[in-house]
Amino acid sequence: MTKSEMTTAMFEEIKEMMASLNKKLDTITSGYEKSGLVFQKEAEEQKISITRAEHQVCLLRDSIEDTMSFVKDESSQFIMETNKKVSAWESSIDEVKQSLRKRRVLKIKIFVFQVLFAIAASFCTYLIYENKGLKENGLKYNYLKAINVETPEVSARLDTVFNIQRNEEEIEKIKRIVNDFNN
Numbered sequence: 001m002t003k004s005e006m007t008t009a010m011f012e013e014i015k016e017m018m019a020s021l022n023k024k025l026d027t028i029t030s031g032y033e034k035s036g037l038v039f040q041k042e043a044e045e046q047k048i049s050i051t052r053a054e055h056q057v058c059l060l061r062d063s064i065e066d067t068m069s070f071v072k073d074e075s076s077q078f079i080m081e082t083n084k085k086v087s088a089w090e091s092s093i094d095e096v097k098q099s100l101r102k103r104r105v106l107k108i109k110i111f112v113f114q115v116l117f118a119i120a121a122s123f124c125t126y127l128i129y130e131n132k133g134l135k136e137n138g139l140k141y142n143y144l145k146a147i148n149v150e151t152p153e154v155s156a157r158l159d160t161v162f163n164i165q166r167n168e169e170e171i172e173k174i175k176r177i178v179n180d181f182n183n
Contacts, residue, residue, distance in 0.1 A: 006064075007064050010064070011057070014053065014057050014060075017053060018050065018053060021049060021050060021053070024046075025043070025046050139174060139175065139178060140158050140162065140174075142178040142181070142182070143174045143177060145181070146177050146178055146180075146181035158174075161174070
């Protein structure tokens with residue numbers, strides 16, 4: 001039952017009490033014939049009881065209005081506090097979501113960096129290997145120019161020394177021959 005329904009019910013009770021008092025007053029005046037003094041005395045008592053009832057109605061109305069304003073103030077204060085708590089929770093949730101997004105982006109960046117680093121490292125390794133091969137091919141070419149003999153036997157011997165059975169002593173001899181030829 002809401003407060004407005006309670007207020008309406010109280011006013012209805014008071015109206016019924018006043019109506020019953022009016023009926024009693026009517027029955028007293030119509031049912032009995034009394035002397036003027038007795039009737040006036042009872043009428044004054046009825047008036048006093050009616051004014052008391054009206055005074056009680058005013059007091060009840062004031063009390064109800066005070067209670068309703070107090071409840072309204074308390075409920076609005078509770079709503080404000082609840083809204084503050086809700087907004088604080090929302091902001092903390094937003095901060096957590098934002099930090100999770102930042103972490104996810106950071107993880108993606110780190111992963112991409114690692115992949116790029118692995119690709120770059122493998123490419124550098126490949127280039128180092130190819131550079132070594134090119135140096136050896138340049139050394140072979142300069143050796144062939146230095147000895148001025150280009151036969152399949154010499155080429156097969158160079159492949160054996162450099163690739164099949166790597167012989168560092170022979171490679172050093174070839175380097176000395178090329179250096180002597182260039183100087």
